[in-house]
Amino acid sequence: TYHKLAFSQKLQTEILELVLAYSDIYEPEEHLNIASDPKDNKFIECAISANARFIITGDKGLLSCQY
Secondary structure, eight states, rough: OOTTTTOOOHHHHHHHHHHHHHHOOOOOSSOOOOOGGGGGHHHHHHHHHHTOOOOOOOOOOHHHHHO
16 A cells, blocks of 8 residues: 555455566575665565566666675
8 A cells, every 4th residue: 555646455456466467576696785774675676586677766876886
């Protein structure tokens, strides 16, 4: 749930099912400690495992990370 969007439970479920149907699941192979917020490291680790070129976020701490 994301309170700013106020989606109904039904719509949340439909969105999640759609996203999962078109998603690939990656398990990070290495653990990093480069983000100012340690909870953000998992996003960087996942992006690296998936060979992602971009991480789209509004998190200012995560945006300042360089790898």
